Amino acid sequence: MLTSEEISIAARDALIQASTTFRPDQVEAYQQALERETSPRGRWVLEQILKNAKVAREKKYPLCDDTGIPHVVLEIGDQVRISGKVFQAVAEGIREGLRALPGRPMAVRGEGMERLGQVLGMYDDPGMLEAAPVTVYSISGNILKITVLMLGGGPEIRGKTMRVFHRHRGENVIEEVGRWAAEASAALGCTPCVPIVGIGRTQYEAAALQLAAALEGDFTRQSPWEAKITEMVNNTGVGPLGLGRSVTALGSFVKIGPARASGVRIVSLRLGCCFDPRRATVVLKDEGEGNGEAPV
Structure with a gap:
């Protein structure tokens, strides 16, 4: 026992x-982000985040x-x-x-x-x-x-749990979430962000699925709907700490649960910060x- x-x-x-x-998939995601970011100031931010992570790991600092x-x-x-x-x-x-x-x-x-x-x-x-x-x-x-x-608290301020009308098209739900994340990314501050999404039948279930998405998410394995949300956020041009151009979202994690016969899906979004999850x-x-x- x-x-x-x-x-x-x-x-x-x-x-x-x-x-x-930082987990290995986070380090790899940042290295790939450095290759994509076209703004010198944005690249500097990404480099500092990686340096911060190296010091935190070696010295066991938060x-x-x-x-x-x-x-x-x-x-x-x-x-x-x-x-x-x-x-x-x-x-x-x-x-x-x-x-x-x-x-x-x-x-x-x-x-x-x-x-x-x-x-x-x-x-x-x-x-x-x-x-x-x-x-x-x-x-x-x-x-x-x-x-x-x-x-942390910043993502909770920018998070959102609401109903989305699917209109018999799953892409409608994903696109609505992408719009939420894109709108909130400019106000988050600590970008690149990580949209983390749970989709379920009730508010409780959607929030639980959002936590499951954070639990299971891997930056090196992105589904088409995760890639879609990331693309929509990156199209804002906010960039790292609002100073960049290309990389506003590092990646996205989505967990889709059971669905009921209804015209709506309950969606819970947590706009994770640059250290998430x-x-x-x-x-x-x-x-x-x-x-x-x-x-x-």
């Missing part, structure tokens, strides 16, 4: 890895001053043995990770309306920042995957003693 200590350590390591390290809100995804194998304390263990690992990183103190004091108005200020302890509700998937095998995504996974094997593997 996997122990609470193993699970806590895995959650901590995933948070730190997600917060400090990639961004907005260290983000932890979103945890658990993929639990059908042969894995865990206790009912798995969620407490994950929460403890997240607290340890935020303190070790360290995360930016962002947890607001108080309850209810006090929190809404932020009248009591914030906690100094980064570990007081609560993670978003944990998402759980069932998979086969004897492994437990713990993925942490660190989601900050994501890392730690895999634990249940082999009796529960030995863990390194972050992947």
Whole structure:
């Protein structure tokens, strides 16, 4: 059986890895963006982002001053043995990770309306920042995957969840999303952006699919509809930090879920920033003693 200590350590390591390290597909996407960007100022921005990522990885510094809100995804194998304390263990690992990183103190004091108005200020302890509700998937095998995504505030300001009329043509939905993303890209600031999209039957399902898109997305594998959204955003000419010309979107991630017999599709868009998705996974094997593997 996997122990609470193993699970806590895995959650901590995933948070730190997600917060400090570009994945290989992100590095490749930026290298390709450098080849496409025609503006000298835009190229300079892309080069600085890559340099920032190199320093963050080597020194284990946060990639961004907005260290983000932890979103945890658990993929639990059908042969894995865990206790009912798995969620407490994950929460403890997240607290340890935020303190070790360290995360930016962002947890607001108080309850209810006090929190809404932020009248009591914030906690100094980064570990007081609560993670978003944990998402759980069932998979086969004897492994437990713990993925942490660190989601910053800027993309939440520019995000959008609304109904789109499909008119019996899926392209209508994708083109509408592309227009949303193109309009918001100029106001985001930290471009190149990453449009992350979930399409479902309800607002909850669309938001959950948006998180799944961020979980599964790979810049080196872009579907035709992902490429379409990216093209529409790049046609704005906003460029990196608004200083470029060719690369406003680094790529797009789209997750299409079940559909109901209806004239509308519910679409949730998160216009990710230039560091998105900050994501890392730690895999634990249940082999009796529960030995863990390194972050992947």
